[in-house]
Amino acid sequence: MSYVAVKGGAKAIANSEALLQAQRRGEQTVPELSLEQIKQQMALAVDRVISEGSLYDRDLAALAIKQSWGDLVEAAFLLRAYRTTLPRFYYSQPVDTGQMQLQRRISSIFKDLPGGQQLGASFDYIHRLLDFKLAAEDNQFPAPESETDNQPVPRVVDVLGKEGLIQAENPIQQPNNGATQSEENVFDLTRQPQQLPAGRDARLQNLARADEGFLLSLAYSSQRGYGNSHPFAGEIRVGQVEVVICPEELGFEVAIASITLTEVQMVNQFKGSSAIPPQFTRGYGLTFGYNERKAMAMALVDRCLRAEEFGETVQGPAQDEEFVLSHSDNVAAQGFVQHLKLPHYIDFQAELNLVRKLRQEYQQSNQATQSTEVEIKQAENFDSANIENNSVPTPISPPLDHPTTPHHSPTP
């Protein structure tokens, strides 16, 4: 008997893990990466991981990146799986991005404005030429002197808001009862299942930790006509804000952290409706860390998802709330796509039985109707070739694209 039952799964798993660890470490002669190196020299990778992992902890993100062999989706997953075990003590007060200590601030809708434009550190105007000098180590890169006075700078959209030109952000409302909720009642995506239609709070939380690539493509599609999007980058700001909690037992506010955020406000034209005068509307993007591309994409998609609110026709995928919110999470997506690696042989056996049965019936009905000698001969030849192999169902292959393919549900 040549068949050997698949045994020893536990040992195979242990060996696979050991091999992964060894390959991840690489040559022993090459110095090991330190978390501090990852945190500082791969800071944007860390920022993506804290954003999609939805946990602001740069040390743990660096560890996750090291552990995941540089796979950032895997690193975000590691961080999520860890954060879910942490107890929830408090909800913070809303952060005030108007009080942000700016590192960077751009507006494309005014040439100059209070607080000015501040490029900060950016790839935007750097020629994308490979810098071969960087291949050598021990480079020194002195930072230029900073002139900023660290005074808070008003947000650009607030300038428009004073004139009533831009639609105001309303307090959070639930989609169904319209009741205004207090801060404690803000939807919490990490504790509650997504509901559809979702409130804007749930929607923004979903987008904030959504896969960057997914949002980027959706945002791009909306610019190319799959959706109705005419955005201006009202303001992009990156910097630190304070996180403040107000524990009930203390009765006063305590600042517990300073975190880096990227905030994007997209300004979109809106011609008005019977109920609303012509004005600008906004799309909002906010991420942990310096994640400008993601935050911009998020702002575009947020505005697309407000189509219904503004009485616009839903035309493109980016405007379809259920489509976007159900498929944005890369921790869920990577799992389900890759679960196809798990054994499915039971369901495949059931399909095999079914397809054989269908083929048998197909063959019988074919033989009844077809009488040309050539075809029968072909069938006989095929038969004799398989004669010793009684388990394989007999002959006559229907054309591959024949409509008798049974319903196939993705097997999970």
Next chain:
Amino acid sequence: MTSLTQNFNFAYLDEQTKRTIRRTLLKAIAIPGHQIPFGSREMPLSYGWGTGGMQVTAAVIGQDDVFKVIDQGADDTTNAVNIRRFFEKVCGVETTESTSAATLIQTRHRIPETPLQEGQIMVYQVPIPEPLRWLEPSEVETRKMHALSEYGPMYVRLYEDITQFGQIATAYDYPVMVNQRYLMRPSPIPRFDNPKLNMSPAIQLFGAGREKRIYAVPPYTEVKSLDFEDYPFQVETWDKACEFCGSTESYLDEVVTDNDGGRLWICSDTDFCRSRGKREE
């Protein structure tokens, strides 16, 4: 890995989360076959790899439980091994491969051949909980359809199968009606296993982690596979017997033995096969 048991709560999830899952389970038991949303968590295994079943197991498992995990009917497939060793690690409970000795069985794609008993709990891993999903992609719409018992489209689909193929061409995850009210996906078990769902003395719990849904079939509940009077529901049969134990009434896996199309058939349920005694080694 001993640190895991020290750093994490019994059964991995914190007590608060387990409590919310148990509340969801009670609701699910009270409305057989109805999908209840729950605040599903990230687990240390990928979504789509049994996280729903694992969360249900974590919520109901106790120190006295005897735990069994099967995937494709077998205790020794890598995924079953992996989930079993996870709960060994975070609970330290006794595990078994014997269906009758287990108090709690987590499964993917099969129901054991050995009949379940009162007091046992079956936990099914569910990838897509919504039976109407391939007919209607929108969750908002399918929830309405369930509320209104609007199951006509499913019958139409089965009817179309019959007109096209002469039979219902669904081999697994075959839709069932629970307690004459809710259409339910039995998870991707082969339709061979569907009759075992009906009037089962065990508690049957279904967890879909990625889709954040839990549903249940309480003991002794009617579970009917959809069919028509003139096209009654049928399960598949084999004209082969298990190579090892000679069984002709169990679900058989086809194993390819060589490059010339050689095949043999063996029980998918490894515990059932072993307990019948090996005929051949």
